[in-house]
Amino acid sequence: MPASPQCAADMLFHLARSASHPGSDTALTAAQWAALRFFARASRPSRTPSGFARFHATTRGTASQTVKSLERLGYLTRVSSAHDRRSVTFELTETGCDCLGNDPLRVLEAALEKLPPAEVRRLCDVLQSSMVAVAGNQDETVLGTCNDCRNLTRGGEGGADLPVCGRTSERLEASDFARLCVQFSPKVTGPEDSNPDGPAVSP
Numbered sequence: 001m002p003a004s005p006q007c008a009a010d011m012l013f014h015l016a017r018s019a020s021h022p023g024s025d026t027a028l029t030a031a032q033w034a035a036l037r038f039f040a041r042a043s044r045p046s047r048t049p050s051g052f053a054r055f056h057a058t059t060r061g062t063a064s065q066t067v068k069s070l071e072r073l074g075y076l077t078r079v080s081s082a083h084d085r086r087s088v089t090f091e092l093t094e095t096g097c098d099c100l101g102n103d104p105l106r107v108l109e110a111a112l113e114k115l116p117p118a119e120v121r122r123l124c125d126v127l128q129s130s131m132v133a134v135a136g137n138q139d140e141t142v143l144g145t146c147n148d149c150r151n152l153t154r155g156g157e158g159g160a161d162l163p164v165c166g167r168t169s170e171r172l173e174a175s176d177f178a179r180l181c182v183q184f185s186p187k188v189t190g191p192e193d194s195n196p197d198g199p200a201v202s203p
């Protein structure tokens with residue numbers, strides 16, 4: 001295959017379609033698998049039907065139907081916020097976690113696990129910058145995590161030097177750092193930020 005941008009785009013499209021295809025031995029649809037993955041990996045404030053709608057580039061109505069179907073199957077459960085009972089997020093149940101062990105996307109993940117870490121890092125960088133470019137054209141959400149987000153700052157009560165989300169002013173926990181966020185905004189990178197292994201803010 002020629003190493004052209006067009007060829008790479010064709011391969012990415014084909015790979016995403018074929019690797020996420022649920023196959024005949026699973027009762028879940030591709031959208032239900034995507035929702036299970038999202039609710040397993042997203043940060044707590046993002047774990048809502050509208051967060052999933054942004055992640056899956058679909059309507060809120062369609063996303064809600066998918067979430068409700070997983071709730072009926074016993075894979076997701078709703079959790080009310082301790083501060084605001086009207087604010088509801090969703091968590092995977094034990095059955096949902098078990099089900100995710102048979103995720104069809106694991107085949108692709110296993111193939112990528114064979115690459116050296118530096119190549120995986122490079123691949124992630126290329127994919128992230130491509131997502132930013134595509135989202136910029138189509139007014140879509142870019143997903144990312146705190147360390148690559150321009151909203152990540154430091155502060156906290158009494159001048160504590162703690163990681164804080166500049167968008168929500170919430171203190172970030174260590175467990176938030178590796179989770180997908182639908183409010184993520186990519187950093188504007190310059191030449192001084194071009195080292196992919198450069199320093200990152202630690203939780």
Ligand code: SF4
Nearest residue numbers: 146149152165181183
């Ligand atoms: S710093 Fe960015 S990625 Fe992290 S919670 Fe805030 S908006 Fe989301």
